[in-house]
Amino acid sequence: MNNDYVDSKQRKFLIIKRLLNQEHLSYQQLSEEYYVSRSSIANDISYTKNLFSKEDLALTFDNSGTFFEGTEVQIQRIMKRIVLNQLNNGMPVSLFISEELMEKVSLGFYKALNEKQIEIPESYVQNIVVSIVLIIQRARENYFIQLDGTNQYGKFFLEFDKYPLVYGLLNELQEKDIYHFSQDEIQYLTYLIVGSGLRFFMKDKAIPFAFRGKVRFLIQKVSEGLQTDLTQDGRLEEDLVVHLYQLILRLEAQSSVVNPLIEEIKQTYPALYGVVWLFALADFCKPYQIALSDDEVGFVSIHFQAAVERVKKMHKILFVCPNGIGTSSFISAKIRRILPDVNSIETATISTLKEMDLSDVDFIISTVEVPDIEKTVVQISPMVTVKDMKRIMNHYIDLIIAREQKKLPKSEMANETKNFIAKNILFQNFSTKEATLKFLLDQQTFLNEELREQFESSVWERERLQSTYLDNGFAIPHGSPEFVEETTITILILDKPINWGNQKVDIIVLLMIKEEDTRKVESVMELVMQGIEDKNWFISKMMEVRE
Known part of the structure; x- marks a missing residue:
């Protein structure tokens, strides 16, 4: 393959596109084709791996080189993430989608929304439009979405034959002869569209009471973690009920949303993001067997931060x-x-x-x-x-x-947190996630061996549900509080990073938190989030406070 000169950013995306088209690419081959060093290609592949990991996907390697082995739905998820990021940053998207097709679909979809008087937030409309464009464009290249038919969430939440408006929205594009959708494509987009405009398609009161109960429990747990009572905030409950209900539907379509504010949220509200991440994963997601991306956790965090701001009203x-x-x-x-x-x-x-x-x-x-x-x-x-x-x-x-700005500066650490972790800071070297977790669990003291077994099982179950990787080489494994006899937080710093799902990890924070000690989580999560922002500071701080 003969390539004209392209800059490093273009090269990354060209390589990604080729991988998504299921090419097998070796470092040497790419180095020769793009006239750059193998180390430059290694950086491109590293960037690609990180991008894929945001969708909890991974590249595969064999003697033929690097390739991606995934479904068409997964391929389109990656492409959508790239396109949405480029749109949010004012960059051209023509490498991955036709801008002419994008304009046609956008005009047709907005016309259908206006005619049927359907209100969907602007950011979600963009998400839907890009999804539709990718389906059409990939189908024209003979790549088609095929669903497995399990519908594990749909059977609990919605019967889509009650929502002909969704079909009407897509029919607007069919009548313009832009594209004729298959049944699988209609089902995929139905979950996505209803999961973005739920308040129009379903009245809030129709959401099952049991689901509301789970949302209330989530609010209670986050309130305990933040040491701020948000349980009386009716607006928070209503907003979360709808948002999380929509989230379930989006995940049924194996679709994701891109949160352009995610890094700012992590940096501005580190403790809140950490607490929401921990309890959203541990308590809310488990019954539904779903995994939340950083982007989704960020959106949920915004709802909680809005509630915190309402609590922080001026006194007088x-x-x-x-x-x-x-x-x-x-x-x-x-x-x-x-x-x-x-x-x-x-x-x-x-x-x-x-x-x-x-x-x-x-x-x-x-x-x-x-x-x-x-x-x-x-x-x-x-x-x-x-x-x-x-x-x-x-x-x-x-x-x-x-x-x-009254928060503790990064160079300081609350005495309570310092005393809490000082005896449990470890430096070791392991080569696998399994060996690392076994070592950490073996360090814990249990008077009741049955509780030990139950806690260890709950830790592995959490890892099976979703990787506890957080960011920048940090993983936060944790188990069910009901099996914890004494609250303990153990921090393990590895000599070299190890594989943790689709990510590399070198700092592991094992949380063993009793129900009544939830208040201790906020300061620890804030410490972890500060460490994610500056890992060298975190390691030196751990060496300083270690007993």
């Missing part, structure tokens, strides 16, 4: 006004309009201010000068001008940002 604003109740009521109404999340606005006079307990007051707004007060004072005019409203809003934003 104190309004100082000498001009009587009429003026104070007028200004209070104006403040509430621009700061709807404020719990209370209390009014005081200058003479009463010095006698008041201001400990729960976030800041003071006053129409007069307020002397000798430690709290920040925003002085405004009695008419509350636009400039005054901007000044109040700016201080409100500054206050929120200041609260976010």
Whole structure:
């Protein structure tokens, strides 16, 4: 194969496309074809492996070279991830899909949505459109989706013959003679479309009560892990019920979504992401035998973070006004309009201010000068001008940002966490996941051998359900809390990385958490997420606190 010069980014995607077309490619062959060193090709293959692992897929190697052995559904999942990432970053997608076809499908699908008055979030519409384009384009190249017919989730959730609107949406494309869908393709897209616009296709109250119970339990467990009660947040429950119900349907179609904010979510809310990842996997997913991608965990984390923000409403604003109740009521109404999340606005006079307990007051707004007060004072005019409203809003934003920045810097570690892990930091060398996990489990103390066996079985069951790989070489194996006698966290740092499913791991954190000690999870997960961001810092910190 004779190739013109391509840059490294183009070369990566060309190699991926060839692998998805089921070519067997050797390092030497690629090196000669693209006129680059074998080390450059090794970097390309490493990038490809990492990309595939995001869909929990892996490349295969034999004497003929590197290749991908997967179904057409899996191939299209990889292609969709690449295309969506490129679209989100404003990059051309013509290597993987026809932009002309993309435009035709997009116009036809949006027309069908508008005619049938169906509302689906914009990001999900893009996900659906790209899926449809890939089905059409791959079919024209004689690659067809074939489902195995198990429908293990569908039989519990939906009977799709009740949703002719889905067929109507696809029929719009058929009538334009863009493509005629097979039964398998219609079934695949039905799960995907209904799983993206559930609120239109099914009323919230029709979702099974047992499913709602599982969502409530998930909220309870995450609340315990975050040490913040979110169980009374009705909006969180409703949003999660619909989101997770849709998620089940998307997974039935073996489809995934790309979360363009995933890295920002991990960096900005590390503890929350870690706690959601842990409990979403351990408690919610197990009954359904499903595995969540980082992207899906990120979307669920956004719902929880929104609830946390609602809990973190400001305590109180104190309004100082000498001009009587009429003026104070007028200004209070104006403040509430621009700061709807404020719990209370209390009014005081200058003479009463010095006698008041201001400990729960976030800041003071006053129409007069307020002397000798430690709290920040925003002085405004009695008419509350636009400039005054901007000044109040700016201080409100500054206050929120200041609260976010109060977290411990990365160089510090809470004493409780330090004491908790100091005796269980190990440095060893193993060559397999099985040997590593066996070693870690053997280090644990159980008074009851039956509980030991049950806990160890639950750890292996968790690994069977989904790899506990988190990111950047970290794995967090864990078992069922009901079999834990004493909460213990053991950290093992390996000399060399080992295979952990489709990933390489060199830091393993074994969690043994009793039900009543769930509160200890947040600080540990925050530590782990900081380590994922800076592994060298994490290792040096472990060496420092190790006893």
